[in-house]
Amino acid sequence: MSFSARILDWYxxxxxxxxxxxxxxxxxxxxxxxILQQTRVEQGTPYFFKFVEEYPNVTKFAAAEQESILRxxxxxxxxxxxxxxxxxxxxxxxxxxxxxxxxxxxxxxLPGVGEYTAAAxxxxxxxxxxxxxxxxxxxxxxxxxxxxxxxxxxxxxxxFSKLADELLDRVHPxxxxxxxxxxxxxxxxxxxxxxxxxPLQVDCVAYxxxxxxxxxxxxxxxxxxxxxFHYFVLERDGEVMMSQRPExxxxxxxxxxxxxxxxxxxxxxxxxxxxxxxxxxxxAQLRPIVxxxxxxxxxxxxxxxxxxxxxxxxxxxxxxxxxYYLLENLDKLAKHKLISSFxxxxx
DNA sequence: AACTCGGGGTC
DNA sequence: GACCCAGAGTT
Numbered sequence: 001m002s003f004s005a006r007i008l009d010w011y012x013x014x015x016x017x018x019x020x021x022x023x024x025x026x027x028x029x030x031x032x033x034x035i036l037q038q039t040r041v042e043q044g045t046p047y048f049f050k051f052v053e054e055y056p057n058v059t060k061f062a063a064a065e066q067e068s069i070l071r072x073x074x075x076x077x078x079x080x081x082x083x084x085x086x087x088x089x090x091x092x093x094x095x096x097x098x099x100x101x102x103x104x105x106x107x108x109x110l111p112g113v114g115e116y117t118a119a120a121x122x123x124x125x126x127x128x129x130x131x132x133x134x135x136x137x138x139x140x141x142x143x144x145x146x147x148x149x150x151x152x153x154x155x156x157x158x159x160f161s162k163l164a165d166e167l168l169d170r171v172h173p174x175x176x177x178x179x180x181x182x183x184x185x186x187x188x189x190x191x192x193x194x195x196x197x198x199p200l201q202v203d204c205v206a207y208x209x210x211x212x213x214x215x216x217x218x219x220x221x222x223x224x225x226x227x228x229f230h231y232f233v234l235e236r237d238g239e240v241m242m243s244q245r246p247e248x249x250x251x252x253x254x255x256x257x258x259x260x261x262x263x264x265x266x267x268x269x270x271x272x273x274x275x276x277x278x279x280x281x282x283x284a285q286l287r288p289i290v291x292x293x294x295x296x297x298x299x300x301x302x303x304x305x306x307x308x309x310x311x312x313x314x315x316x317x318x319x320x321x322x323x324y325y326l327l328e329n330l331d332k333l334a335k336h337k338l339i340s341s342f343x344x345x346x347x
Numbered sequence: 348a349a350c351t352c353g354g355g356g357t358c
Numbered sequence: 359g360a361c362c363c364a365g366a367g368t369t
Contacts, residue, residue: 018364032364033364033365034365035364036363036364036365037363037364037365037366038352038353038354038362038363038364038365038366039353039354039355039363039364039365040355040356040362040363040364041363041364042355042356043354043356043363044363044364075353075354076353076354077352077353077354078352078353078354078365078366079352079353080351080352080366080367081352081365081366084366084367111366111367112365112366112367113366114365114366114367115365115366116364116365116366117364117365117366120364132364134363134364134365135362135363135364135365136363136364137364153348154348177364178364181364182364184364185363185364190357190358190361190362190363191357191358191361191362192358218361219349221349221350222349222350249351249352250351250352250353251352251353252352295353295354296353296354297352297353297354298351298352298353298354299350299351299352300351336353336354337353337354
């Protein structure tokens with residue numbers, strides 16, 4: 001039996017019932033694919049339902065305020081996905097008359113749609129013959145063929161891409177693509193794959209050599225850097241000061257409290273005496289309310305402290321992009337995890 | 348080719 | 359603590 005026949009056979013018995021598999025609507029498939037980028041199915045599923053309900057078609061998505069989209073995206077991470085989705089939706093309305101494209105090249109031209117997502121939408125919606133290449137497929141191919149070339153090297157990407165295309169079932173591309181991903185997610189798992197009951201066992205190079213734990217190979221990235229964020233809670237009769245993150249850094253456009261960043265750890269005494277603090281807040285009094293907590297991101301460790309600020313100059317907001325918001329309206333603002341969990345606990 | 352962009356789960 | 363997740367965009 002051929003490779004693809006075995007994969008499809010396995011899929012027939014083990015297929016996951018996922019909500020976005022019940023449609024051929026490319027817009028709905030697009031929603032699910034963007035949400036699931038670098039995101040587990042269990043984490044993304046509730047967001048998928050929220051987005052389908054709030055934006056049932058691409059026209060409504062395009063007409064939405066970006067603030068609303070970001071707010072609905074809150075907590076999912078990689079927020080550029082949400083901003084790119086808004087751009088892509090507008091592009092579909094403007095360039096494709098609101099008809100969501102299904103051809104690979106058209107899909108690739110949409111912001112936030114790369115090779116994986118374009119292949120997924122094209123094959124799932126209309127059975128176009130493009131092989132998907134995600135973390136699952138990399139792992140399955142690397143182990144089955146015993147490929148030691150790192151999956152994130154340039155040579156590796158080329159090699160695996162060619163291989164994936166050669167193996168693609170040209171008669172059932174959509175189903176085959178789904179099957180490969182389910183197989184990687186459920187059977188050929190990163191840790192402790194179930195090789196004893198694997199239909200590919202006899203021909204799997206990694207199994208034969210006992211290399212399952214070594215493959216796939218991956219080039220290691222840079223280590224995380226440490227950053228120290230100091231958040232200031234400025235409250236006045238039912239309102240609190242909020243600020244928006246700048247572009248070019250983590251959490252672009254999301255709301256948070258006014259803050260100062262230091263490159264080293266600092267006590268609240270040192271902070272209060274620092275030039276940076278006095279430049280902005282003058283003689284205001286700093287009172288710690290939540291001690292330093294570590295927030296881990298992909299490429300940085302953020303150590304965040306929260307302080308209450310008292311006796312501040314009433315004109316402090318004049319020269320900045322800060323604004324007071326009613327506490328009851330905080331829920332409407334898109335906030336990153338550090339701030340949303342603080343707001344839940346504190347207010 | 349290297350870096351950056353989140354948050355959460357698993358081992 | 360290290361690695362991974364239905365990756366993509368920028369430099």
